Ligand SMILES: Nc1ncnc2c1ncn2[C@@H]1O[C@H](COP(=O)(O)OP(=O)(O)OP(=O)(O)O)[C@@H](O)[C@H]1O
């Protein structure tokens with residue numbers, strides 16, 4: 001049943017003398033929701049940056065398996081990662097503030113355009129139709145996330161909760177096989193966090209994706225994840241079901257200090 | 261009856277479609293501007309001021325190109341004047357070799373576009389202030405070439421009567437023909453406005469904004485910084501060169517010494533004062549920076565009228581950092597606010 005989709009094999013990443021990721025190995029299976037947890041500065045975001053090839057200087061290997069084709073992600077350019085079916089969000093929301101929400105979503109479909117700049121300048125029939133198809137796809141996603149009415153507003157000035165949603169919506173534009181979310185619930189209030197919890201379930205079902213997420217909100221992680229990877233100082237601590245992770249001595253120590 | 265209804269429906273949807281079509285406002289705008297070219301015949305404006313209006317039309321195209329760089333892509337160029345000069349002087353050189361206007365224009369665009377691509381490649385290696393300095397030197401090198409190299413021939417290149425589309429002779433010296441030249445450059449400006457509009461509303465426009473607003477998001481969404489920085493520089497260069505070609509076409513006598521850093525800075529001022537990311541704002545900026553001092557203030561204040569531009573730029577930076585066109589949006593907001601309040605009042609009055 002469990003088919004691996006993402007494999008990290010002995011990944012190390014240094015910043016000067018600092019070992020931000022230290023010999024990390026774990027596997028995410030297709031259709032899972034996996035949480036990546038660890039105290040501040042544990043190296044979680046760095047792991048994401050290695051997976052999505054923002055950093056290329058890591059040692060070890062990262063593989064992505066899509067339709068039984070196993071690819072070493074290091075061979076793939078950062079701008080090509082999305083074409084593999086792997087797409088991410090950022091810890092500090094990265095949106096285009098002075099574009100409408102709809103246009104921000106269309107950026108997520110950038111690589112799906114077949115028409116080029118000349119057809120756009122001439123507004124050929126094919127170009128207009130293509131744009132329309134992608135717009136409709138965006139509408140559907142926006143409706144799914146309950147932010148359709150806001151589609152023509154600028155991102156700038158939207159509440160934080162909405163921005164977090166837009167970033168997720170943008171990932172969905174690319175027909176992803178796997179989405180990786182860096183602290184999707186950070187800065188959300190309790191009601192919004194609950195909504196997000198449901199949303200992530202729904203996304204997994206409706207879009208048939210695998211999800212890997214970083215999150216500090218333990219309640220959230222425990223509720224939503226099938227399995228959890230815990231790291232500290234870049235090192236692997238444990239990977240297990242939420243229940244077992246809670247009981248794990250190493251994890252407790254990392255969070256509560258060694259005297260716990 | 262049925263047929264009448266159908267006809268009514270047809271015209272109803274037609275007019276709705278026409279008024280909603282994005283290029284209609286540009287056409288109306290162009291129509292208004294083009295009429296300026298025929299006003300001197302009626303005595304409303306003096307023949308002597310037509311050159312100023314033509315300059316505004318031409319530099320609207322140039323400044324739109326810079327707006328693609330500055331407003332959309334967050335990049336800067338201090339070499340704009342060099343490319344306007346390339347367009348105008350290049351056109352002159354080729355036409356004096358006996359090459360027809362349209363082909364000469366195409367050649368100039370291809371050459372200048374390639375240079376733009378080179379700068380784009382270079383821009384990947386340098387950022388911010390260093391990029392500004394690099395483009396400054398490109399502009400300076402071009403300026404030196406125009407004033408020193410023999411083929412550009414001293415003070416100015418005379419183009420003279422242009423044979424347009426191979427059968428209409430248009431000379432700047434003849435007043436009627438000058439009106440038609442003005443009409444042609446206005447049409448070209450509207451064409452470039454529509455092109456600009458279509459670019460910025462397309463995948464390309466969004467990508468340009470993505471690379472300047474968030475490199476991380478751009479890369480994660482598959483937008484190559486290389487490709488779009490190149491695109492931005494090539495487009496800006498093509499717009500500037502196209503403006504130069506319009507200059508050659510209209511004025512038919514191109515000075516070799518006019519393409520200085522000063523001019524490049526004025527183009528930046530036009531974009532900043534008028535409106536970053538706005539097409540009409542660009543026109544407004546050109547009008548404020550070039551039109552207002554030359555049409556009105558110079559008669560009163562003489563050369564110090566450029567102090568006016570300086571003060572304006574400072575005011576804009578303080579109050580409207582995205583340009584004067586945004587006053588319009590604020591006015592619109594106020595209007596809608598009052599309208600909403602007024603209609604609410606009416607409702608409560610009824611109660
Ligand atoms: N670009 C960088 N250059 C140098 N050091 C870095 C860089 N990015 C991260 N680090 C360091 O690497 C370590 C891991 O950082 P990382 O951002 O991956 O942590 P994190 O687990 O995501 O933390 P948080 O929960 O606060 O987001 C930290 O000590 C951080 O200071």
Ligand SMILES: [Mg+2]
Nearest residue numbers: 044045046091
């Ligand atoms: Mg982090």
